[in-house]
Amino acid sequence: MPPISRLQYAPRVDHRMFVLLDPRRKPSPQEEGLPEDEEILSAGQHGVVFRSGGDLFRPAVTIERWAADPGVAEGEWDETAEASFAAPSGRLRLRSIMGEPAGPDLEVEVEALLRIRAHTRGRGEAMERLTLETDYTGVEEWLIQLWPA
Amino acid sequence: MRRLASALSVLLLLFSFASPAQAAPAEPVPTGEQYRLTSLKSSQEAQTTRSKTATTTADQAETVHRGQYAQTGASLRAPSTTIEECAADEWADRSGGFVIDHFNWCHTVVYSTELEVCQIRIFVCVRSQEIGDISWRMTTKGEGWDATQPATDPRYSQISFTTRIHDIQTDNVMLDAMVLQLNLVCDGQNGVPCLHNLGDDVEPRPIAEWKQNSDTVFRFQSDPAYGLGSDRISWFNFHIKSTASYPAANTVTDEAGSNGYRCDEATYLQGDRGCVFDRVSELFPMAMDEYQNYRKAALHIYDAMYLPQKTRPPLEGKKVAGNPFADQPQPLHRIYEPYDPTIVRDNNNEAVRTCREWWGADYSQGGQFDCDEYPFKSTYQGASQSNGHYSARVIDGSDNSSGGAVLGAWYESQRILHDDPFFVLLGFTGTGGGGGGGGGGGGSEIPDSAPTVNAGEDIATDEGAPGTLRGAVHDFEGTPSTRWSYRVTSGRDGMSCTLSAPERQVTRITCNDEGTVEVTLTADDGLNAPVSDRATVTVRNAPPSVKITGPDPWQVFKAGAGVNLTAPFTDPGALDTHNCSVRWDDGEGADTYAAESHTCNRQHTFEHAGMYTISVTVTDDAGAEDTATTMIVVYDPEAGFANADGAFTSAASAWAAQPTAGSMSFHLAANYYHTDTVTGTARAYLANTDLRLDAGNKGLEWLVVTPDGKVAARGKATVNGKSGYGFVYYGYDGCTTGRPGQCQPGADRFRLVIWPLSSGDHPGNVTWYDNRPEAGYDVDVTEPQDLTSGAVTIHPTTGP
Structure with missing residues (x-):
């Protein structure tokens, strides 16, 4: 079954x-809590904060919407994590913590509690570039699956 | 002989018009403004403020006060302010109100007015009596909005206001009938429409109703389609218009609470669009408590602001921007990175260069640490833009991330647009920048700091009128004791002032004379040396206010009798001295003399009959003055007697009750016969109407015959048989037929004034008939009308 x-x-x-996050609801998830050092994400009521390995760059992020839990994605991933949140406005936006949208909003189920599974790889390489390089693209990859809980 | 024949013919005509079939005259109706409201006095009127010429900027004290609203570290957005808090905030009692933050605006003002009734009208009302006064407080709370909140119409952004009328105080229940209307007037800049959604058609309410229903809600909407620029911004100005009126009286208005707001459609801020009060530098609250997950970032900012010698790179005299308590505060200005990515990158690179230089190339140690910078790289005051006035420090990565997350969330929730100014407010949780205790960590120690004091702007106010001193004190460790003091720097001996609450940061100063005063606000935390700041109060001279309490208007005196003028006055300047100048209106010059005991009392004797408008002017030693007038009547039984019989063309406007044009016939025969009681008759009749006046043979009260050919007589009469009317006849004996030496240039002229005695003993409040309604009541300015037939004749006094 495709996404x-x-x-x-x-x-x-x-x-x-x-x-x-749901751009029409507050509080912003970054107000509610941030991922601990060993975590890759932290969920709030209306969104999720993702912890990257690097800083001031643009990782490659793929977001898949599924009708049901698709299971862990194939491929080699360094880390995975799951969480739940709600998007009552029916919209989701991927953006920076300073508000910069990464692209068009996603439309999602209004009523449902959403389940999210994030897979990531390349965070270590991005971390190694921390003091050396900014404004690059890729290196760190994310696959984010969404489905009604 | 010709004059006698003419008079007889008119007299016959008068009596021949009498008809029992005539209907009773209509009830008297107000034709003038019997009542009058004085101009609205505002608590924001007397005082002006001026920029302070010291080392601090004029709005620093305001910023400090704003910080007292912030709950440092407890919430990113200041809690919604209540209308009660607005009413109690003395910073809101200013013409533009007080912007607490983007989402909260307060304004409060006390209005007062007086209800007067007119006693003397000479062209206009020249003497009136206060019969009641009323005051009320108007408090308005404005609330910003973003699209995470419900919208009245999802197509539009919106902003709302609640206005409360409260603390109504009046000493006369008549003022419950005064009608008060409020309008919140909104004006979009650059032609952008401001859409009223609620409150546009607020019904005027009597005061009695305001007492029961005190609140009014206004809401404006903005169409994002009109916005300009990448963030689609529209700007709006607004003010509150108060209109007070009394039934059948005048209307008075005032405008206050002038400020502005903006609406945007910035997708990088919360809800994607919103409307906020933007005429403010916002405060970004950061708490330094032990448990804060960004504490090391906050302590880094503290060191950059207060211990710059501990920071890197080293720079002599380093002063970082963003500290609201600095000697010369310079705000930060946000950069939204997509709008100016180069500077954000340069800020970061410059800070990283410093971290690598001082902590080594491997300062991150596998992502455990980050290079933190202040001012933030997301501002135009960041490392690459500040000529070395910045700090870079390696701190725990989690503290740095937490600090960045909080800053981003604050930008978002407070609607901080690209290039918006803001300051950083350091403190401890819930203290608004004060309280809590010091501490250390991350290489920082916070010594007990001395308070920061700002005495606020220089102000100017009138002598005797309070001026508000808006000072502000800040201390990280708690609330120090504060005290105002003053010193007269320019003024007369004896000049002094009082401070209403010298221990409060906001207080009022009232001085008893004009001059200049230096005020000092001192804060003492008990640990450091007391800290002071000064401001200047310029006290302006205020004019005296005089009124005549005697003689009464239209009071009657006999020629040769003494007339006692009683004219007390007040002056808010307790040290002022005064001169009185009285003009008796009898051809003599002004009578000028020094006032005693705040009175201009004087006695005067009028030698000739006449109507005299007495004016008294009191002038203080700085030249400010006030004038009061009253008119009296002086008769002389030996001045002669008068006959007036004739007619004039009466315009429709003369008879306000039943506007009808026609020929007005009149008759007057009056003589003192060497006694103090006037004898005679007076009649008048407007052709083809029921306006038929008859004073009988006992209605006359007095007769004035002036040496220059003027006649005035007052009495009581019936109109078409109905009693309760007063009248004044004015006649000029023209020199074309009159006696040389006792006549007026031109032909004979006449004026008739009738009023209902229910409105007073003399005309002025309500006039029922007047063929010269614009003229004064003094016989010298009465402007009588030419006759179409008949004559006004003054005769030398003859024996009884």
Whole structure:
């Protein structure tokens, strides 16, 4: 069964984070809590904060919407994590912690609690570039699956 | 002989018009403004402020006060302000109100007015009596909006206001009938329409109703399609218009609370669009408590602001921007990175260069640490733009991330657009920048700091009128004791002032004379040396206010009798001295003399009959003055007697009750016969109407015959048989037929004034008939009308 949609983004990472959230609801997930050092994401009521390895660059992020849990994606991923949140406005936006949108909003189910599974790889290489390089694209990859919980 | 025949013919004509079939005259109706409201006095009127010529900027104290609203670290957005807080905030009692933050604006003002009734009208009302006064407070709270909140119409952005009329105080229940209307007037800049959604048609309400229903809600909407630039911004000005009126009286208005707001459609801010009060530098609150996950970032900012010698790169005299308590505060200005990516990158690169230089190339140690910078790289005051006035420091990565996350969330929730100014407010949780305790960490120690004091702007106010001193004190460690003091730097001996609450940061100063005063606000935390700041109060001279309490208007005196003028006055300048100047209106010059005991009392004797408008002017030693007038009547039984019989063309406007044009016939025969009681008759009749006046043979009250051919007589009469009317006849004996030496140039002329006695003993409040309604009541300015037939004749006094 294929996903309902698959979109690719290159969000701006600032302070080693980027965010997926309902843009019409508050509080912003970054107000509610941030991922601990060993975590790759932290969910709030209306969104998720992702912890990147690098800073001031643009990782490759793919977001897939599914009708049901697709299971862990194939391929070699360094880390995966899951969480739940709601998007009552029916919209989701991937953006930097300073508000810069990474692309068009996603439309999602209004009523449902959303389940998210994030897979990532390349965070270590991005971390190694921390003091050396900014404004690059890729290196760190994310695959984010969304489905109604 | 010709004059006698003419008079007889008119007299016959008068009596021949009498008809029992005539209908009763209509009830008297107000034709003038019997009542009058004085101009609205505002608590924001007397005082002006001026930029301070010291080392601080004029709005620093305001910024400090704004910080007292912020709950440092507890919430990114200041809690919604209540209307009660607005009413109590003395910073809101200014013409533009007080912008607390983007989402909260307050304005409060006390209005007062007086209800007067007119006692003397000479062209206009020249003497009136206050019969009541009223005051009320109008408080308005404005609330910003973003699209995460419900919208009245999803197509538009919106902003709302709640206005409360409260603390109504009046000493006369008549003023419950005064009608007060509020309008919040909005004006879009550059032709952008400001859409009223609520409150556009607020019904005027009597005061009695405001007492029951005190609140009014206004809401404006903005169409994002009109916005300009990448963020589609529209700007708006607004003010509150108050209109007070009394039934059948005048209307008075005032405008206050002038400020502005903007609406945007910035997708990088919360809800994607919103409307906020933008005439403010916002405060970004950062708490330094032990448990804060960004504490090391906050302590880094503290060191950059207060201990710059501890920071890198080293720079002599380093002063970083963004500190609201600096001697010369310079705000930060946000950069939204997509709008200016180069500077953000350069800021970051410059800070990283410094971190590598001082902490080594491997300062990150595998992502454990980050290079933190202040001012933030997302501002135009960042490392690459500040000529070395910045700090870079390696701190824990989690603290740095947390600080960045909080800053981003604050930008978003407070609608900080690209290039918006803001300051950083350091403190401890819930203290608004004060309280809590010091501490250390991350290489920083916070010593007990001395308070920061700002005495606020220089102000100017009138002597005797309070001026508001808006000072502000800030201390990280708590609330120090504060005290205002003053010193007269320019003024007369004896000049002094009072401070309403010298221990409060906002207080009022009232001085008893004009001059200049230096005020000092001192804060003492008990640990450091007391800290002071000064401002200047310029006290302006205020004019005296005089009124005549005697003689009464239209009071009657006999020629040769003494007339006692009683004219007390007040002056808010307790040290002022005064001169009185009285003009008696009898051809003599002004009578000028020094006032005693705040009175201009004087006695005067009028030698000739006449109507005299007495004016008294009191002038203080700085030249400010006030004038009051009253008119009296002086009769002389030996001045002669008068006969007036004739007619004139009466315009429709003369008879306000039943506007009808026609020929007005009149008759007057009056003589004192060497006594103090006038004897005679007076009649008048407007052709083909029921306006038929008859004073009988006992209606006359007095007769004035002037040496220059003028006649005036007052009495009581019936109109078409109905009693309760007063009248004044004015006649000029023209020199074309009059006696040389006791006549007026030109032909004979006449004026008739009738009023209902229910409105007073003399005309002025309500006039029922007047063929010269624009003229004064003094016989010298009465402007009588030419006759179409008949004559006004003054005769030498003869024996009884």
